[in-house]
Amino acid sequence: MENILDIIKDNILTYEHKVLSLAKAAENSLDVLPIGKEVQKYRDEGIICDLFEGNAPYRPRYILPDYERFMKNGSEFLGLKRPEDIWEAINNLLILYKHVPSITSFPVYVGNIDTLLEPFIEDEEEAFKAIKLFLTHIDRTLTDSFCHANIGPEDTRAGRLILRAEKELQNAVPNLTLKYGPNISDDLAIEAINTALETAKPSFANDDMFKKEFGEDYGIASCYNGLKVGGGSYTLVRLNLERLAKQASDESEYIDVFLPKAVKAMAEYMDERVKFLVEESEFFKSSFLVREGLISQDNFSAMFGMFGLAECVNHFIDSPNLADRFGHGDRANELGLKIIERLEKEVDKYKNPYCKASNGRYLLHAQVGIDTDDGISPGCRIPIGQEPEIHQHLLHAAKFHKFFPSGIGDIFNFDTTVKKNSQYILDIIKGSFREGMRYFSLYCSNSDIIRITGYLVKRSEIEKLDEGKQVLHDSVVLGLGSVKNQKVLNRMVRKDV
Amino acid sequence: MCKGLVNRILPFSSVDGPGNRTVIFLQGCNFNCLYCHNPETIGKCRACGKCVSLCPYDTLSIVAGQVKWHEEGCKYCDRCLEICTENSSPRPVKMTVDEVAEKILAFKSFISGITISGGECTLQCGFITSLFKRVKEIGLTTFLDTNGSIALWQESELISLMDMAMVDLKSYDPKEHRVLTCMDNEVVIENIKYLAKVNKLYEVRTVIVPETLNNYYNVDMISKLIVSLNSSIRYKLIRYRPKGVRLELIDSYIPRDEMMNELVKLAAGNGCENVIVV
Structure with a gap:
């Protein structure tokens, strides 16, 4: 019972972190x-x-609800009708998220949010405001970086608004994947890369590869x-x-x-x-x-x-x-x-x-x-x-990706100079997918948000926690551990000179 | 078979044209710029052998009267470059088009194309023409990074195989250009006009060197030249950096942001639509 008292007396854990830790302790008292x-x-x-x-x-451990169905039917149990406009749509989704179980008790998959919201986009600026509130709400209430949203593989107005919003908001949550396939134009892919250079997301998923294994209805949850x-x-x-x-x-x-x-x-x-x-x-x-x-x-x-x-x-x-x-x-x-x-x-x-x-x-x-x-x-x-040069690294990684349908990925940390040439990264991603890579993540060396191993954490939050201050997101604790044990901040900066 | 003297091949580059490009650096340059940041690419090895005995890792030897470099053991300490009196290096190798193409093919999935740079690559015109031909067959784009000192309007085959060029205009003033590079800028400016006319000028570049060059005059005149040709041609202003340079030849420093901002404003004010700073 000592561990339970330790949890109760801890002065860094937030109230929510304590409740979850106590539930875990109760479960683990069983055998x-x-x-x-x-x-x-x-x-x-x-x-x-x-x-x-x-x-x-x-x-x-991981639940991927059929949010499309939820949007069509509403929910009898939650007393929600099919949404009529963007405000009802985001409100319904935000309510459902709080009822999707997982190991962390936060949903690990919040849906293909661009296609979910696309039918409700009429006035783009109003939709942009709604999307920003929606994403901020997710970041502040689903305080766990394993919460993952998807966009693509179609080019939608909602998808572009989501990228624009994420670039501005710089939130660690939700994690974000662009399902990248032939229907994503270079122009949209470049938007996604520019967003990732500012805020370490989205990552790129090889849509063809995932579709071959899971069919059209797959999602990327948690890390990847x-x-x-x-x-x-x-x-x-x-x-x-x-x-x-x-x-x-x-x-x-x-x-x-x-x-x-x-x-x-x-x-x-x-x-x-x-x-x-x-x-x-x-x-x-x-x-x-x-x-x-x-x-x-x-x-x-x-x-x-x-x-x-x-x-x-x-x-x-x-x-x-x-x-x-x-x-x-x-x-x-x-x-x-x-x-x-x-x-x-x-x-x-x-x-x-x-x-x-x-x-x-x-x-x-x-x-x-x-x-x-x-x-x-x-x-x-x-x-x-011990990373080799990027071309060698990519060809190496690609050989392993086909074995892991339920997730594998590599992360590349680019020098700020690439911000002037996003096509450079698009070429690399296209090549990687041609060579058989499944999942590609990137961030920029001067970014506050960085990808730790599969999830995102702000460097500034890690520093706060390291100084013994309280932080909102539970994943910052994991990030701090990984920074110390796995030297995540020493990941090779890719700069070609 | 025509061979090129290749200093090195950089598999991926984000700064040598659009997208990701494999860059082939050729050895030898007809300019000798005071601020050159890779002076070891200027000269040709005369096999004097000085570097051979000084290499701490025994990666150099003389074979058939030529210095041979054994890449495996090289730690890139650059002792050989420091000791060389010819602005050269023991590392360049003669390569056939097939040999270079084989390297390029390994990166093909990941690149938009290739850029040939230097040294001054147009000094090996026959080789780069053959290489471009081959690269076009592979299905990649061909870019040239040149000092513009060779009359490109006379190289019709090369130009027809080349997608675009990036040309340095180091100074607009012929006298200053001569002091800086040892050569005139007349041909350079003609090349810029010619390439713009045939829609093959991707970028003009000027290095900004405080207290050494007449930077404001140069940017003013060069941006006006660009606008007179096609205002959407990219003008890249490059900060001088004292890295790799021969400090006995030049005493300058990295220009401050304020100066670069003023120069961008100047060029943009003249009508340049695409000015970038690196």
Whole structure:
């Protein structure tokens, strides 16, 4: 009970942070999941980690409501009619957001907000005012950077107004993705890049690639997670590839023995989490989101996360020379691919009857890490401080992106000189997608808002928190941890001279 | 097969024309600008061998009477450049069009095109014409970054294969131009007029050097020249930076923002529609 009193007496957490922490503490006082010995051993060793989802899953980790349906029908449970104008539209959405569960209790997906609002745009300046209030409301009440909005893949007036508003507002929340496909003109893409250079968003998602895997109705939630709209992901558990590597005597033992064994254990653990959520928690029987058709169990899957590929590969390569290491040496890069290919093969062996959105498969996810990860890199990323030149970096990243439908991405920090030539970045993004990259994020070296690993935080807020001052957004705490442990502020500045 | 003497190839550049461009820097220049920030691209190696014995990483040797650079071990400490009395470098290599094209193809997905720069690239006219031809076949745009000292109106094949050019007009005053670069500016100005006429002038550039050049006069006259040709041609004003320069030749400093703002105002006031500062 000491931890509960600690939460109550904490003088930096806001009231809302305390309530959420207390709920988590209550959940974690239970012990309801049957966890096998082997799984528990992996958990104790930090090889398998459920990212603080809690001991008794009572809501899916990621929910992507069908907001289009909500806009069409309103909600009986919430007593909301179909909106008639932009003010009713944003009001309805803002109300629904407060009723979308997640692990953080903030919605991780707030919809394809441009196409949702487009039918209500009559007077552009009035719509701009409404959109600014809408986005500000999200930032100040959904105080969690994993709250993610999408725009695109069509060119809409609403989309352009949203970009204009974000450029002006400079808010960390919501996270924003532009679904980038053939219907996005260069002109709109340049607008998006100019916005990202000011406020670190939107990121660019390879629309063709996501559509091939999920169909038209996919959304990008949380950091960069591709999932089906009207569904989501029950859970995300992650595998620490580096820590597992340290137990193997060599790379072939790792690939042939240790990896299959760990994947089996993790799939078992995920099965238990999904089973409890679906069969015991009553979530799908009690949520009005299900009753009103805003989500359906048929559209859910679950995410099999991994991280630390770079450190795993470098452990086996065991060379002090950067030229030999992951992201640089051919042998290291080939080994990285071999490990991921095998991981995919192993994960595909397990079927979960509740993962209907992905034909029973668990979806691979390159997990971005957590604030306490020290000296280990997200997903398949090259360690910060060891990045190669950008062309080499892009070609390297592109090789890994196809394996991870439920999310992978790389972040590029550009020098201020590129602000005079946004086409430069558009060329790079187009090339990256041609080469098979799935998700591309950028920010400018002088920007206050920066992308930490997948989410956005203001540098100025991190500094405030570091001085012991209270901050509104809970993700600033994570940002501060990542700045200290993962040297996020040292990410290479891309400047071509 | 015609070969070019290539100083280096920069895979991605955001400052050498529109979009992302691969830049091929050729070795050798007919100007010797006081403020040159990469003087090692001016001269040609005479294989005197001074740098070979001084390289701390043993990356240089003499092979068949030529200095050979072994890239693998090079730490880019630039000792070889410091010691060179010819404003040259042991690093440039002779490359065929195919060899350069192979490098470009590796970046093709990511770039709008290529820019050939220098040194002064038009001194190797045959090579750049062949390279442009090849790059056009690949489907990329071709830009030239030149000091404008070679009569481009006489190079019809090159110009037909080139999309656009960026030309330095370092000083409008012929005397000052001669002091600064060792050459006259008459051909440069003719080239600017010619390229504008054939709609192939992307940008005119002037480096602003406080207390060395007649900056206000130059910007005034050059912007008027641009407006007389086509006021939408971009005029780029470049701040002098004492990086990489031969400090024994020049004593100046980075111009302040106020000065740059005044110059932009001056050019814009003359009717230039697209003035940028870097």
